[in-house]
Amino acid sequence: MSAIHAPLRLEPKDYASDQEVRWCPGCGDYAILKAVEKALSELGADPDRTVFVSGIGCAARFPHYLATYGFHGIHGRAPAIATGIKLARPDLDVWVVGGDGDMLAIGTNHLVHALRRDPDLVILILNNAIYGLTKGQASPTTPIGTRTPTTPSGVVERPLSACEIALAAGARFVARSVDVHQKHLPEILVRARRHEGAAMVEILQNCVIYADGAWAAITDKAHAAETQLLLRHGEPLLFAEGRKGLAPARYRAGLRIVEVGPEGWQAAGVLVHDERDRTLATLLAALAPPLPVALGVLYADPAPTTFERAVHAQIEAERTRAPALDLAAAIRRAPTWTVSD
């Protein structure tokens, strides 16, 4: 976050706009909205210097519900709009919100390029594995075999992984959380906002109407210990209440699951999570059921500068190199001649 202002002391509820929230009762988006409000409060964000930008979709209704500046744009283009905002006004605190359709179907191109450029944005992908607003068609994250109005015999395409795409695009902050994790999610959001550069957070979100339980295999409390790998920088990659862990594979490059015996995790060779290890992050991003799914900050390694700072630094340097250059002088850099009466 590049805005250098004294943090405000506002309650989460102070970040709610006066608009009636119109998601379906029970939609996971409510929880995410709450988490965002919590995070803004925790960050002491100034609503007048904060901008939420979105595309189109249920998720993309987000800006209307926050008492900050908001731009509800067009389908898939929010990362590009946000990049323009940051280029013009690096001091603003800009968040991008979109669904899996918005960001990983029509908007993939802009997502990838925003991440590789690395402007100081938080990009939230509210992944419900479905097109909610348009009534339940398959999205790029819908699992194979799912029947929807557009896939009456089931989806045949392999789903995309937001975190894998983000890492491949060169993202320097990649995290994953779950709509209902009301302690975890705000923490991750605060971390994402404090990261300088483009921070992508994939949030597994439940669409109660069209894809209810899409993430249940991961998020069900009953098996959470087995299905979730909670990442913490500097702590071992343990799950199943510490009974299992991830260790480097033997005789090949990769990870393997190890049982942690009474000698402890070190003895079992369990790796310690290192947020700055892009290779590790890539391997963690690829974990999918039946393996435990990685939640938390997979990767956080800020680049030396952000896109907008690099651009403006270049312009500043160019200005310094030609201090006398103004428009009149630039026009006269070509040969001129004078006609008198």
Place this chain on the structure above:
Amino acid sequence: MSAIHAPLRLEPKDYASDQEVRWCPGCGDYAILKAVEKALSELGADPDRTVFVSGIGCAARFPHYLATYGFHGIHGRAPAIATGIKLARPDLDVWVVGGDGDMLAIGTNHLVHALRRDPDLVILILNNAIYGLTKGQASPTTPIGTRTPTTPSGVVERPLSACEIALAAGARFVARSVDVHQKHLPEILVRARRHEGAAMVEILQNCVIYADGAWAAITDKAHAAETQLLLRHGEPLLFAEGRKGLAPARYRAGLRIVEVGPEGWQAAGVLVHDERDRTLATLLAALAPPLPVALGVLYADPAPTTFERAVHAQIEAERTRAPALDLAAAIRRAPTWTVSD
């Protein structure tokens, strides 16, 4: 390749069209064209059942120069056009050709989604790290710091890796070669064509006019042994004339370079290349100078079916489930009534 026809016996030159080739003298595209003609000959491809589809760019002029069917489309959309062709005519042998701008700037979205869907296409990315046709602007693969007409103080954005994006998108065949490798490249092309599903081949191509030597650090014959890691399935990951190799990292997940001593590569722990190991492929794709760059087939693990076969199998099954359904019957599935005079 799904076309089941007796291979023809044509010479490479028989695949050349009557159009005068109009790339700049010395352009790497000439070598690639030659390699493609060799590969077609080797494959016994039937020009009348082969289609080359392209976007716009110097690279995208490709179809005009081949005596096959060809569709020179619009910038960035070739993978989508090709997907439509395969849906309509799974029997055709379809190749897609584009530059780094075509495929990794405006066309990223279609590339990613074609790869995840996995129609039986060969997708060639002629990566010259520049926009050639439009005269030398930075492309998504141009290295940081490069001065171009649009980046007078140098590129600030991190370059994209075609192979990493492809793997993250779920591609099942990912390979890399070099324009002038006239033995290696045709071999890879033949392998790509024989792979059932979407096969992406990144070809490092030299644009003599706007980015001459962009890949020299990798391709220069003088240091090739040190800068290139030639992959062969089932063979050890050795380079520098066998003096060095890649082994699994210790205490972390990943690869490390090892010196091969007199005891041989096994003793040094050098890994054997396994084309079906997606994790390994991902690690290999990320190798970039000063590490040696991986050339060859990084990953090849055909899915059980292709996109178009899966779609048509579903339709076939639906047809079988409702054998009597024709249009007249479908119209009458709703309640009907009759009005008589």
Place this chain on the structure above:
Amino acid sequence: MRDLEGAHVAAGSPPRPRTPRSSVVVRLSGDSGDGIQVAGGQLALATALSGADLETFPDFPAEIRAPAGTTFGVSSFQIHIADHRVHTVGDRPDLLVALNPAALKVNLPDLRPGALVILDPGTFKKRELERAGFTCDPRADGTLGPFRVLEIPIEELTRKATAGTGVSARDAGRAKNFWALGLVLWMHDRDTRSVEAWLARRFSNEPALLAANRAALAAGHSYGEVSELSIPAFTVGRARLEPGTYRTVNGLEALAFGLLAGGRDAGLELVYCSYPITPASGLLHQLANLRPLGVTTFQAEDEIAAISAAIGASYAGALGVTGTSGPGMALKTEALGLAAAVELPLVVIDVQRAGPSTGMPTKTEQSDLFQAVFGRNGEAPLVVLAAATPADAFAVAREAVRLAVHHMTPVVLLADGFLANAAEPWRIPELSPEPAFPVRFHTNREGFRPYRRDGRGVRPWVVPGTPGLAHRISGLERDFETGAISYDPTNHARMTAARRAKILAVADDVPPAALEQGEPDDRLVLVGWGSTYGAIADAVAAARARGRAVAHLHLRHLWPLPRGLGPLLAGFDRVLVPEMNTGQLAALLRAELLVPAEPLTKVTGRPFTVEELSRAIEARLEEAP
């Protein structure tokens, strides 16, 4: 569903004390969860079986699931029932059944003065009233003064009726739509047989639910007879419809069937490529469910991929079709130019919605005409058609296929949100056993030239795989015959002229301009296009019945305009163009024909009412020279 064919329209039941009505407009309304659309569909079917003509329109909330009881969660269904041909869903309801206060609130402004309002007093509690945004109880403060109000405790009566069927209290309450349907059927002099048949199929595995819904239906139906309230009862006679077998069809269904019929007639497989967008998504859903009939459906990653894949499919010898709505249409602009440039057949369906930009996705408008005719870079002429009614969409879709393959051109078919969802009886056409306009791909090697045109200016369609004809096509300008890239100035002029002439020649392949109603020497003509058909037809018919010299001309072919249009329009004193935009067809007519066409615009997201048009007609006739 069971085929009700053969259920010949029976003579009415024995006469009761009922008011005969020539037409009635009924609107059912309630919360999205109340099953309004199901009840409406059954009401339409029962009406159709009665032999009356009808037209229906569902009005869904924009939100997926709004909180219960809110105005933005209201779902409605309107039906126009008449003993004569009707073309609209009716300007204003004569009867409103409002299952909760929000439904009343939303629909009040639309009611005809004197309309009958049936409401459920059990839902008029403080909380419900507040949710609906009423500050006072509308039953108490005179709000309902202009209407006749019947308060019937529908939910309570439903619970009573379903007692003993073994369903939960919740499910019992949910049967109230069938109770209300029963009552409306009784009021309308219809029996419940077709509904019972439907219930039996729908709940064949859920006997308790079946019993409950049946009981509710029966109770509602008998309530009219037994109630102490004197519930009005009416009867609408049979309309004179052309003999034949009918079903009801909405615009999207008709488009789907029309495309399939067109594909069949062309002897081609279709490849329908689309990206979901309201209100066009339904077409993708329909076709996805009809894949065994000769269509491959493809949900692309965006609209650009969708049209590109459709172009690829056409190139490969299928017929590529893509469908979308306004913003998606905008995204297809560049690729549409490619299709026009390479001269491949393609059908593009634009189900227009209220704009600009995202606009009001669930509301209707006709504001993409300019985009369809003019919205491309360079000179990229193509064919533009519009469907006039839900049933007409079948014929127009088929026509779009015919023109696309016959003239090797993209064809844009304009529909709109209203037409997409409105439904009407449709006389099921005979499908000819043989393809009516079979495509013959070019296979002859002799003197083959990819862009050599035939007498109609049309280039050959050669599909990859054809032996000996391998050639290259490109969006770069190409040589008049060989198709090789050409930057020759004269060639470009020649190709531009040839592409234009080819499209203008399509006018020779379609019927000349003709009036729907009226005479060429009437004083005023209303020129319409698309879904304004119904309102214009009814308004003109009414005006003619009043002795006014008014005619109606409706354009199916918007580009090129049909032959004879200019002279025909020149015969009228005034040309009035009603359209749901700010005057796009009017501008087109003025530009092309130099007639002083006057736009009559409405941009509220809603169709014209007959009343609005009638007023406009009278005003113009008063002013006319």
Place this chain on the structure above:
Amino acid sequence: MRDLEGAHVAAGSPPRPRTPRSSVVVRLSGDSGDGIQVAGGQLALATALSGADLETFPDFPAEIRAPAGTTFGVSSFQIHIADHRVHTVGDRPDLLVALNPAALKVNLPDLRPGALVILDPGTFKKRELERAGFTCDPRADGTLGPFRVLEIPIEELTRKATAGTGVSARDAGRAKNFWALGLVLWMHDRDTRSVEAWLARRFSNEPALLAANRAALAAGHSYGEVSELSIPAFTVGRARLEPGTYRTVNGLEALAFGLLAGGRDAGLELVYCSYPITPASGLLHQLANLRPLGVTTFQAEDEIAAISAAIGASYAGALGVTGTSGPGMALKTEALGLAAAVELPLVVIDVQRAGPSTGMPTKTEQSDLFQAVFGRNGEAPLVVLAAATPADAFAVAREAVRLAVHHMTPVVLLADGFLANAAEPWRIPELSPEPAFPVRFHTNREGFRPYRRDGRGVRPWVVPGTPGLAHRISGLERDFETGAISYDPTNHARMTAARRAKILAVADDVPPAALEQGEPDDRLVLVGWGSTYGAIADAVAAARARGRAVAHLHLRHLWPLPRGLGPLLAGFDRVLVPEMNTGQLAALLRAELLVPAEPLTKVTGRPFTVEELSRAIEARLEEAP
């Protein structure tokens, strides 16, 4: 470069036996590697310094580097030199210098009969002739019959002249462009001082190259005097130009300066977001090199991202500008609708090129007018302007900025490939020290409503970061005042009308329609727009000189049309609209004004010639009633 200001135009050198000419059209032509554009630029500068008026046009090959000696590798530079104001580069060259057979081949069809052709016999070898596609030597077979031919062994003479300067044989040969330039300067009665100054700067670090090029230049210049061939020499007097300081400027340069001047006048930083595309890329290059002057440039991943980022920049309080050509413009359609819907300022520059689709990227056309005015989904009105000449592009770009910020609207500025690359003398305007139309963002909390309009129908511009004014904007239809999402029918009608009225009111903020030349009661008026200005102006001036009652009206504001246009055009018997498309402005005038505007179209990828227009004028006057 050194500032030559103060190099007051000196009186001519002592008289020689020269033909005085009122104007001459010279074309230099050779292989892409021959340095034709550099020589042309120096010829233009020397001409400008002589006080003559001029207009130039470079003609690059479409290929990046075509094989040497081929016709598709020919590069040309044309200059029109005159002792009076000229507006075109001249229909046909009077003098062609062709450095190889391919250059001769390509340019032959354009030459004026009797033109002088200078060619280098040393390049007329068998191989070169074949490469150029000559089957016989054109010097031998009568091909050159209609022309006067001078064979000068330019390359050989260059080698001789440069002997001893220490350059390689290859570099010696490469100086032949300066030899030819020297000769042309001599023919044209100009000294070589400005060229020498340029060479000195250009090769300040390469003394051998400097010496060689200088020697070649001098040798060419003295050749005219000493040669046995009687080389024609002419002299063109000074033109009467308005007093002031001048430079030459091409359309892209002028656009860049105009945008920057506009940003300065608005008191705003610019953010120029673009994706490379011919012929618009040059604008991105220009601005990237002028970043210290108040513009941030952004090369996006595609055109959609470019316009989206520009919209984001405007939202954030800079002025977002995006530039592209035809196919890229098509891709921006959807986002342009968003900008119109949310009512943010935005400037969109479309450097039109020959279409449809990819078309002929390096060739010019005016066929995106429809797309600019009409090409969006829904009713999304905006402002459309066009630049008439390279120098005019400065003023129009500034005007685009002014209208965008003053009316909170996207403004489309149409240029074209010809205008982009053509150059002419430009009187450098005074830049006012203070912003001329400074933007004042809205900051007042009192009764703030994001969409409440002022008297001109314009909503306030509130940028994020303004305390207390946080609000949300959306492409969904919004409430007339609060901007909250609204699906209310009346609100939508009101907003649609308000957006339209706001744009139409821009006509009150621009000058009314006025004639460039002629009188309102002339018989014929030529109505033009964009880069046809020069040809129309010259043709009309010539016709008027012949006593014809012909007028010229040129539209800078295409949407809305300027006030008074209808009545003005109504005064003429005939309205002729020359345009490089199939009649788009003519259609617009017919639709809007019901005048029988007649299109005069040319779609060859090349600008109109004065001759073509003169013929059309005569034909119309003969026919006119």
